[in-house]
Amino acid sequence: MSPYARIDRPSPFAPSSAQALPVWAVTRTDIENGHLDEAALAWAAAAGFQAAEGVLLLVPDRQGKLSGALFGLGEEGECHPLLGGKLARTLPEGDWRIAASSIPGDVMALAFGMGAYRFESYRKPSPDGPRLVIPEGADAAAIERTVTAVGLARDLVNTPANDMGPDTLEAVFRGLADHYQARVTVIAGDDLVSQGFPMIHAVGRAAQEAPRLLDMRWGKEGAPRITLVGKGVCFDTGGLDIKPASSMLNMKKDMGGAANVLALAMMIMDAGLPVDLRVLVPAVENSISASAFRPGDVLVSRKGLSVQIDNTDAEGRLVLADALAFACEQDPGLLIDMATLTGAARVALGPDLPPFYTDDDQLAGELTTASAQVVDPLWRMPLFKPYEADVKARIADLTNAPAGGxxxxxxxxxxxxxxxxxxxxxxxxxIFAWTPKDKPHALTGGEAQGIRALFDVISTRHPA
Incomplete structure (x- = not known):
């Protein structure tokens, strides 16, 4: 694995045998009705603690030593469901346990684990933080797996493009495959043209690092097939339709789709789900040079459909198109693609609620249910047939950038x-693959979106 993306980072969790101090996560009602340790309740009254959401109050014993902590949940049933992530940044160093909480213990532990994430590859590491004992009865392996996968996706997105180009993304891809004994093939450079991936090649040919299609396979033939496709544009200048500086600043995250499908693949392999898994990542940089593809070009895709290039900054759908066509040449089973594809999605739903599109009503229902259950926001949007006319082009089968906006x-x-x-x-x-402002379970930066809901659906369909 690349040093910039790890699945072996130190665990934020303490062993169950640890001598851990209690955290009482309480609402205002708990304080008012005295549903609390007597000494802690007296200290809360003396300190004026009102259980405001996210507020921490350390509790001393009679000798003045630390004996526990109160953590406010605000009004009953109204707090952020992943508020427990804030404990990872507010509790002092040491081992802690959840002694009381109206939020389920497994949710508190998952939030704590995600909230403990730090991206410190380029600066002095923070001092050791607190550790949490995963509550008895919770699935510790599942919580650890999810926290690790979320951290992997965040690491990949957070790493700048000078250290996360197609070469490094391939190294991460291979490292993950090696760890789980998966098989990898790579088609790179001009071989993309000779082997029938003209749009992946066109988008990435202007960059110093060669474009490539990464292909991973894991599991047993004959098992239900799951195929994941992730947009791996490691940096997006916009091409010859160059982005303004303000829009280019955060384009290291344009491989967020690849980051998320790799994290989802990690969860599937680590859980040992009985599936035949395939992961496809077209890894490119959309750069500018004399060989860059141009506005007005017509590219003939792997599927044979011709695509008129009306904007070189609509490149993600081009590399995905070749990869999706390739996936469909062998029955892909359930086919999922993830991409930081459009600003329009953010205008419609904001950065925290990714849209998904499918004609499979059963899958849509399962995703909607899972999204709510695991607190991983998603929203179904329509594949509105009348808009298909907008994708038609003047001199080709399709345009990559419909007019009108x-x-x-x-x-x-x-x-x-x-x-x-x-x-x-x-x-x-x-997806946006980015948190633009701090949340209880996530600091500003790269983010995993949709993968916890997807894993819930896949693991429910195909339990280990």
Missing amino acids: FAGSITAALFLKRFVAPGTSWAHFD
Whole structure:
């Protein structure tokens, strides 16, 4: 694995045998009704503690030594469900346990683990933080697995492009495959043209590091097939339709789709789910040079559909199109693609609620249920058929950038749908892969979105 993306980071959890201090996570009602340790309740009254959401009060014993902590949940049933992540940044160093909470213990532990994440590859590491004992009865292995996967996705997105180009993304891909004894093949450079991936090649050919298609396979043949496709644009200048500086500043995250499908693949392999898993990542940089593809070019895709390039900054759908067509040449089973694809998705739903698109109503229902259950926000958007006319081009089968600016996330999904074989159970996730402001369980930076809900659906369908 690359030093910039790890699955062996120190655990934020303490062993069950640890001598851990108690945390009482309480609401205002708990304080008012005295539902609390007597000494802690007296200290709360003396300190004026009102259990405001996210507020921590350390509790001393009679000798003045630390004996526990009170953590406010605010009004009954109204706090952020992952508020426990804040404990990882506010508790002092040492081992702690949840002594009381109206939030389920496994949710508190998961939030704590995600909240403990730090990206410190480029600066002096922070001092050791607190550790939490995973509550008895919680699935410790599942919590640790999820925290590790979220950390992997965040690491990949947070790493700047000078250290996370296609070469390094391939190294991470291979490292993950080696760890779980998966098989990898890579098609790179001009071999993309000779082997039928012209749009992946066109998008990435102007960069110093060669474009490539990464292909991982794990599991047993004959098991239910799961195919994951992730957009791996390691940096996006916009190409010859160059982005303004303000829009280019955060384009290291344009491989967030690849980061998230790798994290999801890690969860599937680590859990040993009985599936035949395939992961496809077109890894490129959308750069500018004399060989860059141009506005007005027409590219003939792997599927044979011709695509008129009306904006070189709509490159993600091009690399995904070749990868999706390739996936569909072998029955992909459940086909999932994830991509930081459109700003229109953020205009519609903001940064924290990724849209997904599918014609599979059963899958949509399962995802919606899982999203609520595991607190991993998702929202189904329509593949609105009348908008298919907007994806048509003047001199080619399709345009990569419909005119008018309306329904940009929907038309991007409709574009991708043209490369998916009819009848395939397919879902497209237009994610942001970034947290623009601190949350209880996530500091500003790269983020995993949708993968916990997806894993819940897949593991429910195919339990280990």
